[in-house]
Amino acid sequence: MPPKFQPPKGMRDFPPEAASRLQKVLDTIRRVYELYGFVPLETPSLEGFDLLSAKGGLGEAVKDEIYYFKDKGDREVGLRFDMTMPLARYVLANPTMPKPFKRFAIGKVWRYDNPQAMRWREFWQADVDVIGTPTIFADAECVACAADALRALGFDDFVIRFNNRKMIEALLLKGGVPKEKINDAFRSIDKLDKIGSEGVEAELKQKGIKSEGILDLLKLKGRSDVILQRLETAKPDGLPETKQFLSLTSSLGLDKWLQLDLSLVRGLEYYTGLVFEISLGSKVSCGGGGRYDNLIGQLGGPATPATGISLGIDRILSVMEERKMAVVAAGSRVFVAAVGEELRPKAFEVARELRMLGIACEVDVAARPFSKQLEYANNRGYPFCVIIGPKEVASSTFKVKDMISGKESELSQEGFFSWAGKLV
């Protein structure tokens, strides 16, 4: 029989072990983001529909993809589907804020997607964005930061594919694609992975876009710098900055993970320059981003260059679980067991003193007899039990049981706290 109450469709619980892992991953990423001097911005989970519908010209169509509803005041609202639109709102509302504004945001977002493997309707993202500077230094910093976060989590086989939409747009224009069909072309090219080059060719043809030569170029594989050399004769816009980006990230030791992919354009219309897509083990997409210099201007603010990268935490967690990668949560180390009923308060007192030393410990709160307390401690994998018995209390000593060897030691008060100090 299925449980009477279920989480909403496409959403899930993180039981304790998974929740610890999640928290550890979020903490690790946050530490890296802070190391780069990004500052946090925390915004509500709900946003007005006016804001949500303003991304990349999505408009009313966005309703199909998000949790949209009217509140009791008949205001149109929705659960945020990303953390970039809330950031843009904050930037618009704080026009005098010093720039560049380097902010990070780690939190949940919601999309009304069809639930499937590694796709949830509620999921966690960890974003870095740099607002207010057009330099490739900002793009490189986001990439370096995301790479460091993945490395801090223990990954080494990720791939950061990158491209420059400016460059591809220039190539398409040179190839005879009319300006007004560029976005159409991008949308087809974006499907290269899914429908193959024949599929893309057919789609372009159907849209009246001549694709001769273009697709062959976009499919170029190999070293990023060699691919860029192939473009030298065409001299498209964006080539110099792409070369500069590659040189900087190379000097930062990121070559190993970076791969130029001229077919990467990312569907959303709002990207304007360098774009990124991160995958784990070359398959699972776990993040992406790019430059979106037009967004804030389109929302009615002053022209404000911006770039950012978002990591998808749930994907990362899935791969970590699949690979049985260790994320050790601190967890409790000591169980304090009371031999008799009247010694329970004493057990609580000893636990309190251990906690003051920063040692996570547990005391029985279920009125279990002593032997059951030990059994529980053993099952939960506690390496040590402190046993509070009448003899120990009378002589102000402490009995510590090593739960693995079974060995018991009698310690003086001083000896006990010195032992405990080493556990922290």
Next chain:
Amino acid sequence: MPPKFQPPKGMRDFPPEAASRLQKVLDTIRRVYELYGFVPLETPSLEGFDLLSAKGGLGEAVKDEIYYFKDKGDREVGLRFDMTMPLARYVLANPTMPKPFKRFAIGKVWRYDNPQAMRWREFWQADVDVIGTPTIFADAECVACAADALRALGFDDFVIRFNNRKMIEALLLKGGVPKEKINDAFRSIDKLDKIGSEGVEAELKQKGIKSEGILDLLKLKGRSDVILQRLETAKPDGLPETKQFLSLTSSLGLDKWLQLDLSLVRGLEYYTGLVFEISLGSKVSCGGGGRYDNLIGQLGGPATPATGISLGIDRILSVMEERKMAVVAAGSRVFVAAVGEELRPKAFEVARELRMLGIACEVDVAARPFSKQLEYANNRGYPFCVIIGPKEVASSTFKVKDMISGKESELSQEGFFSWAGKLV
């Protein structure tokens, strides 16, 4: 002119400084919860309406108080208004889980309240609950844990008022209140703070509940143990466990913050035993909870005793801000400045090495000239700048500028990393 896009009514942004403070507070509380051996449980922000409407017999009426809507599949859902109902759902779905189950949850909840001072429609809670044991040890542990969390945040003037609904129910029954009017009586008594004893008396009279003597008893002030002595002759149910609770918490050194308040009943019908209400500076309520032994049974599960306490983070933050209490976020310590354009990549490299040592640092990403970089570092309050100039690069040395004294030091590579190591 107000900003074009606004956060939803009753919700707010946490700008970087406030977001850092929030994060520090959440981290501190989490550390204390973990010290007590509570384990995390992470559940979705949305829940089915069947679950949300099942609390304390609220039913359809709960729609007025929450964010309720139908999703595109016509499923009734709502944003969670607490983290106890999701916990109960999880417990029901995992009947074989070992008990007691000590879980903590830290996250956002939503209520469609009238926005006012210190009352938001989206706010943060930090909960501990113990599921599966009826002992007062579990209640005492939750109280000790909440008290430790507040102390870890730097508070010392909080008051944890407590009471036992079993005891008050017994007293009311003995005073002649009929069983079926007990909850009615509780709801009136709950308003004592708001409408005074005359108001409560009037309400009870209107409800046909005779209140002679009862209110005088409930208004008793003074030492908790002395108040309990006054009840010895009446011998109400729940008196022994309340005494046991007081004795245990006293031996844990919690007396200073605990105060028995016989008029504290907490409105919600689902409380069944000990109840708690925590306030800061005796005024701002910042948490509460109690025993709810019937909830899981009422949801269709086996009878399962349960108790818990929830801290209201936004209230705590408000008081901390009001009192200008320090919550120091780590923040960046070092700015790496490049003297010329061609040295920018080198600045990124040095920053990368510093970050590997765990030192948060920033590099200019805005293409500012050198003097502007120093000006920025100074304005942002960086205590140190590492200056990457041609001379230093040529001689493999490092120039460190103390931004307070203005003093510059030339350091060898070894000296530099030894200096940096001390910053962590």
